[in-house]
Amino acid sequence: MADPEIKSYEQHHESRSPAVTESRPAQAVLMAIVFAFLGIFLLLPLIIVFHEALAKGVSAYTQSLSDADTRSAIRLTLLVAAISVPLNIVFGISAAWAIAKFEFKGKAFLTTLIDLPFSVSPVISGLVYVLLFGAQGLLGGWLKAHGIVILFAVPGIVLATVFVTFPFVARELIPLMQEQGNGDEEAALSLGANGWQTFWYVTLPNVKWGLLYGVLLCNARAMGEFGAVSVVSGHIRGLTNTMPLHVEILYNEYNAVGAFAVASLLAGLALVTLVLKTLLEMRYGAEIAATRGH
Amino acid sequence: MEVRVANVRKEFDRFPALHDVSLDIKSGELIALLGPSGSGKTTLLRLIAGLERPTRGNIFFGDEDASHKSIQDRNVGFVFQHYALFRHMTVADNIGFGLKVRHGPSRPPAQEIRRRASELLDLVQLSGLEKRYPAQLSGGQRQRVALARAMAIEPKVLLLDEPFGALDAQVRRELRRWLREIHDATGHTTVFVTHDQEEALELADRVVVMSQGRIEQVGTADDIYDTPNSPFVYGFIGESSSLPVKVENGEIWLADRPIGLAAPNEPSGDATLYFRPHDVELLDGCSGCIAGTVAASRRVAGTRRVELEIGGERQRVEIELPVDHPAAHKSRVAFRPGRWKLFPAS
Ligand SMILES: Nc1ncnc2c1ncn2[C@@H]1O[C@H](COP(=O)(O)OP(=O)(O)OP(=O)(O)O)[C@@H](O)[C@H]1O
Ligand SMILES: [Mg+2]
Numbered sequence: 001m002a003d004p005e006i007k008s009y010e011q012h013h014e015s016r017s018p019a020v021t022e023s024r025p026a027q028a029v030l031m032a033i034v035f036a037f038l039g040i041f042l043l044l045p046l047i048i049v050f051h052e053a054l055a056k057g058v059s060a061y062t063q064s065l066s067d068a069d070t071r072s073a074i075r076l077t078l079l080v081a082a083i084s085v086p087l088n089i090v091f092g093i094s095a096a097w098a099i100a101k102f103e104f105k106g107k108a109f110l111t112t113l114i115d116l117p118f119s120v121s122p123v124i125s126g127l128v129y130v131l132l133f134g135a136q137g138l139l140g141g142w143l144k145a146h147g148i149v150i151l152f153a154v155p156g157i158v159l160a161t162v163f164v165t166f167p168f169v170a171r172e173l174i175p176l177m178q179e180q181g182n183g184d185e186e187a188a189l190s191l192g193a194n195g196w197q198t199f200w201y202v203t204l205p206n207v208k209w210g211l212l213y214g215v216l217l218c219n220a221r222a223m224g225e226f227g228a229v230s231v232v233s234g235h236i237r238g239l240t241n242t243m244p245l246h247v248e249i250l251y252n253e254y255n256a257v258g259a260f261a262v263a264s265l266l267a268g269l270a271l272v273t274l275v276l277k278t279l280l281e282m283r284y285g286a287e288i289a290a291t292r293g294h
Numbered sequence: 295m296e297v298r299v300a301n302v303r304k305e306f307d308r309f310p311a312l313h314d315v316s317l318d319i320k321s322g323e324l325i326a327l328l329g330p331s332g333s334g335k336t337t338l339l340r341l342i343a344g345l346e347r348p349t350r351g352n353i354f355f356g357d358e359d360a361s362h363k364s365i366q367d368r369n370v371g372f373v374f375q376h377y378a379l380f381r382h383m384t385v386a387d388n389i390g391f392g393l394k395v396r397h398g399p400s401r402p403p404a405q406e407i408r409r410r411a412s413e414l415l416d417l418v419q420l421s422g423l424e425k426r427y428p429a430q431l432s433g434g435q436r437q438r439v440a441l442a443r444a445m446a447i448e449p450k451v452l453l454l455d456e457p458f459g460a461l462d463a464q465v466r467r468e469l470r471r472w473l474r475e476i477h478d479a480t481g482h483t484t485v486f487v488t489h490d491q492e493e494a495l496e497l498a499d500r501v502v503v504m505s506q507g508r509i510e511q512v513g514t515a516d517d518i519y520d521t522p523n524s525p526f527v528y529g530f531i532g533e534s535s536s537l538p539v540k541v542e543n544g545e546i547w548l549a550d551r552p553i554g555l556a557a558p559n560e561p562s563g564d565a566t567l568y569f570r571p572h573d574v575e576l577l578d579g580c581s582g583c584i585a586g587t588v589a590a591s592r593r594v595a596g597t598r599r600v601e602l603e604i605g606g607e608r609q610r611v612e613i614e615l616p617v618d619h620p621a622a623h624k625s626r627v628a629f630r631p632g633r634w635k636l637f638p639a640s
Contacts, residue, residue: 189364190372191395192392197395205382
């Protein structure tokens with residue numbers, strides 16, 4: 001009997017050579033459609049972003065990026081990502097761990113709940129926070145009495161971002177952990193490791209690539225989120241504007257170079273994310289495949 | 295270390311996987327848990343390890359009740375069915391893991407851990423593979439690494455779940471002999487699960503036959519094979535043939551004839567006669583024997599297996615004949631079982 005671990009490992013390498021049944025012209029047409037689609041919907045906008053940003057030369061570009069409000073928007077975006085990404089790493093790992101490794105009542109419900117931010121329009125999520133924390137909101141009076149400001153301030157933006165981005169890490173880890181099962185953890189426990197050592201030396205290394213993917217996607221979304229943040233931010237220039245919100249404001253003020261300059265940073269972030277992801281896959285492809293298979 | 299399983303019951307969501315199982319394992323013994331799929335072998339092994347908690351009953355390590363000790367505190371070496379090697383660690387790190395996670399003074403220095411790992415690798419005959427990753431090993435090599443890893447913590451008890459399950463017949467036989475040698479050299483109390491009776495009978499000091507969450511019989515290979523104590527064990531271990539018979543006045547009757555077997559201590563009534571196909575005495579005439587016509591015949595290695603149709607009800611039984619026996623299709627053969635056993639009719 002073939003060893004299951006070896007088999008699944010090999011499958012990953014063979015998966016590139018499935019039987020090709022389409023004829024050559026059909027293949028060419030399909031490829032042409034895909035490339036045209038990608039070109040029109042992805043590449044062209046990207047080119048336009050950079051073209052517009054640099055339309056008045058490099059100095060105009062750097063100047064608009066050194067504008068005080070723009071810099072404050074960049075700082076805020078970095079701050080929000082720096083808070084919400086770690087929060088969601090902790091949350092995502094805990095949720096995935098609970099769902100994949102334990103049996104409990106309400107597990108299916110929890111799984112659905114994790115997907116909620118994906119199925120709800122971000123604007124609605126933002127509105128929920130307004131209803132909750134706003135002056136007329138459920139907790140509004142209490143918050144005001146205690147001098148706590150959430151809405152139209154950084155805490156509100158962080159909350160909205162955390163909400164919108166919390167599925168990314170969990171979603172990436174749950175299927176991975178489920179597939180890997182409890183075997184390695186049980187082995188570690190039987191060798192005398194305590195819970196924390198088991199997590200640190202066994203569970204985490206087994207899911208590190210999935211976790212990294214999740215973090216990359218989570219970060220990209222945290223920096224790029226518009227809808228939910230737009231509702232709770234209040235658009236106070238230099239204070240509560242994140243980069244995406246700032247792009248909109250600049251654009252509405254007919255400051256095309258400024259708007260596209262900031263947009264180019266966001267686009268750059270997307271590109272860096274993609275490149276990192278691809279590099280990871282190229283460099284550690286075999287290892288990633290091995291940790292996924294079992 | 296002696297292990298005593300006392301009246302253990304295990305339920306999964308009300309489904310009883312083990313009913314009231316008791317078992318005494320002597321120190322240094324090599325024990326096999328043998329049974330069909332789903333009979334509760336893995337469950338019993340995991341209960342001993344502490345990977346599961348009994349619903350009822352206790353498990354003793356020596357004189358100490360270990361039922362509520364965690365797996366970390368039981369100090370058992372567990373070899374998993376699919377090895378569960380840590381795939382991101384080298385072979386040496388896998389083996390050293392159990393020492394590395396120790397706390398305080400019981401944790402040896404890194405150098406000592408490395409030395410222990412290569413010592414164990416020597417023991418499992420894999421020296422030189424320290425730097426490999428599990429994905430770069432063959433199935434049999436992984437199996438050995440898993441065993442070395444379990445032995446690194448100097449366990450009181452070694453537990454193996456189908457240790458050779460995923461390997462081909464050749465490697466299985468090799469590893470089997472090798473496991474016996476290691477066991478004799480180290481003297482660990484060892485329990486292994488298998489559904490391969492040849493493996494169990496050949497390797498173990500005693501075999502525990504399980505079926506449907508119960509222990510059917512515990513004994514040496516000879517006990518189990520020669521004196522099975524239930525129809526299940528008769529059917530499960532080795533080949534067996536059975537016939538519905540009647541007991542009357544201490545004699546066994548097949549339909550309307552006595553078959554020349556005395557059963558003075560059996561109650562009268564319907565019963566089932568069990569015997570081994572190869573353990574029969576061929577007879578010429580028939581007064582007091584079982585006779586039937588050959589319905590089918592096939593060659594099995596050094597002997598011939600024939601299926602006989604017996605009596606008006608055309609009951610079929612299998613017996614073994616010498617290869618040169620003249621019996622052909624439709625010819626009549628008479629025999630009497632050598633060693634046999636009666637069980638109440640089912
Ligand atoms: N975690 C579990 N949850 C529910 N039922 C279980 C669980 N583990 C085992 N069982 C059930 O308990 C019974 C015994 O299972 P066990 O794994 O001990 O069988 P086994 O003898 O090891 O079989 P195999 O030879 O197929 O490995 C089976 O019916 C199985 O479905
Ligand atoms: Mg099993």
